[in-house]
Amino acid sequence: MRFNVFKNTVLLFVLVMISCANLSKSEAKTKNTEVTKKDEILKQVQDDSSIVVGANQIEKYLPLLKDKRVGVVANQSSLIEKQIASSLEASRNNKYTHLVDSLLSLKVNISIVLSPEHGFRGTADAGEKVKDGIDSKTGLPIVSLYGDNKKPKLEQIKETKKYESDINKGIMQIDVMVFDLQDVGARFYTYISTLHYVMEACAEANIPLIILDRPNPNGHYIDGPILEMEHTSFVGMHPIPVVHGMTIGEYAKMINGEKWLKNNVQCALTVIPVKHYTHNTNYNLPIKPSPNLPNDKAINLYPSLCFFEGTNVSIGRGTNKQFQVVGSPYYYLKRHTYEFTPEPNEGAKHPKHQDKACHGYDLSNEKSLNSLNLKWLIEFYKANKQYAPNEKFFNAFFTKLAGTKKLQQQIEAGLNEYEIKATWKEGLETFKQTREKYLIYE
Structure with missing residues (x-):
């Protein structure tokens, strides 16, 4: 009898210990799951905020716009990331707001918006002429830089006189220009040509230009033939390779430094750099930069x-x-x-x-x-x-x-890829040395 009681007591003790062990494992598993989930959330937040584009650093450029009449060069890619929601279940669909809308909400006095190829809302075909107009959301006048003129006219940005057009009959004068476009790092992507003409117009009108820099998704390499100046056009204005490996901000510094603007003028330039970016940083664009680059x-x-x-x-x-x-x-x-x-x-x-x-x-x-x-x-x-x-x-x-003309001639002559690329080597080395002077990022 005493043995049976002892045996039952031991058995009960063992069962309790097993139960406690299982409970501990269950609690530990639950706790580990919570820790893992928390780590994933923290990692996601860190990943989301690891790169901070120039436009999102409002505290750096807002003082430069205070009490100024502002012109903005922008399109559908000119987005600002909103503050990360405190709720872990918050939707990511409403994560961004447009630069123009943000500046207006901060009482910035925007006088005019200038839009590049594809238009302000980014829906026009490649090469399609874009007309001036009025933005239906904000009521702001939109001047196309891919229509009758690719360079801002002096009366559109500086002169104190009436700018007569179908879209506005008021004073179109600005004190400072803001440039915020998402480039993709290729010479024939025309946003850098728009950049050239905006810089030139600002320099001639003595208007400072603020560039809100963004990562270059093709910034991790440099390749292609150097443009020969007899073949300049709006899809290639400067003696650079097809893939230049620079951000818009770095490229603007090169335009200034190499004196590529007409009459060697230079633009008063301020670049708001991207935080936590290098040329080898992988960057996923939050929105397509033009209609035919969807991902x-x-x-x-x-x-x-x-x-x-x-x-x-x-x-x-x-x-x-x-x-x-x-x-x-x-x-x-x-x-x-x-x-x-x-x-x-x-x-x-x-x-x-x-x-x-x-x-x-x-x-x-x-x-x-x-x-x-x-x-x-x-x-x-x-x-x-x-x-x-x-x-x-x-x-x-x-x-x-x-x-x-050489690339077509080389292909027609039967040269292979390696033979063609060998002819680019000297030009690329020279370009890389020049490029080094204007880099902001590693």
């Missing part, structure tokens, strides 16, 4: 695929994979397993090869590029020559994009 993959492929704009090959305008697919209706090869048919859509009202089946590649799953890829261009040229010799492959726009 990070398209942006990464853009410098390599844009050459096709000067050929008879489509790069997916008129599809939902712009700058991620490449194809032609003129020939079909077994290895060209992908097919797409361009149709009118936002940003491509009349796409190349509209309603025609194009055969080629889907590149949306390609590894990220760290250099220009010429292999696709060379392959399509050879296929066109073999299977559609009566179809002209290159057009006049190709030389403007390349910034030189």
Whole structure:
């Protein structure tokens, strides 16, 4: 009897200990889950705030706008990140606000908004002429820098007189200009050409320019032929390679320092740098910078695929994979397993090869590029020559994009990618030395 009691007591003790152990494990598991979740949340917050764009550092530039009449160069990419919500379940859909809306809410006196290619709301086709107008949300006058003039006119920004137009009959005078556009780091992406003309106009009118800097998503490499000055155009204004590896702020410093503005004038320039950024920092854009660059993959492929704009090959305008697919209706090869048919859509009202089946590649799953890829261009040229010799492959726009006639000549002569790139080496080394003087970031 006494043994049975002892045995039962021991058994009860063991069961209690097991129960406690299980409870401890359960509590520990719950606690670890909570810690992990908290760490994930903290990590997410840290990730979100690791890069702080110039526009989000309001405390640095707001004093420069106080009691000033302000002009703003902006488009749909000119966003400010709102403060991270205290609620962990807060939606991320309403995370951003537009720079112009933010400045107006802070009682900044904005006199005029100037918009680049694609317009203030970013819906116009590439190359489409954009008209002046009135912003329906704010009532502000919008002056297009991709319409009748690509450079701000003196009467639009400085002279104290009536600026007569359909959009406004008031004084259009400013004391300071703010520039906030999301560039993608390619010479033929026209926002840096707009930057040139805005700087030139500000210098001539003695108006200071504040650049709210943003990361360059293709800032991790430098590549391509150097533009030859006899081939300057709005898709290439300066003697730089196709991929320059600089932010807008750094590039503005180079324009000033190299005296590329007309008559060697220089702009009074202030750059609000990006926090926690290096040229090798991966940066995911919160919104597409133009209608046909819908995601990070398209942006990464853009410098390599844009050459096709000067050929008879489509790069997916008129599809939902712009700058991620490449194809032609003129020939079909077994290895060209992908097919797409361009149709009118936002940003491509009349796409190349509209309603025609194009055969080629889907590149949306390609590894990220760290250099220009010429292999696709060379392959399509050879296929066109073999299977559609009566179809002209290159057009006049190709030389403007390349910034030189040599690239087309090299491809037609049968040089491979490595042989062509070898001819760029000297020019790239010289550019890198020049670039070094204007860098803000490592």
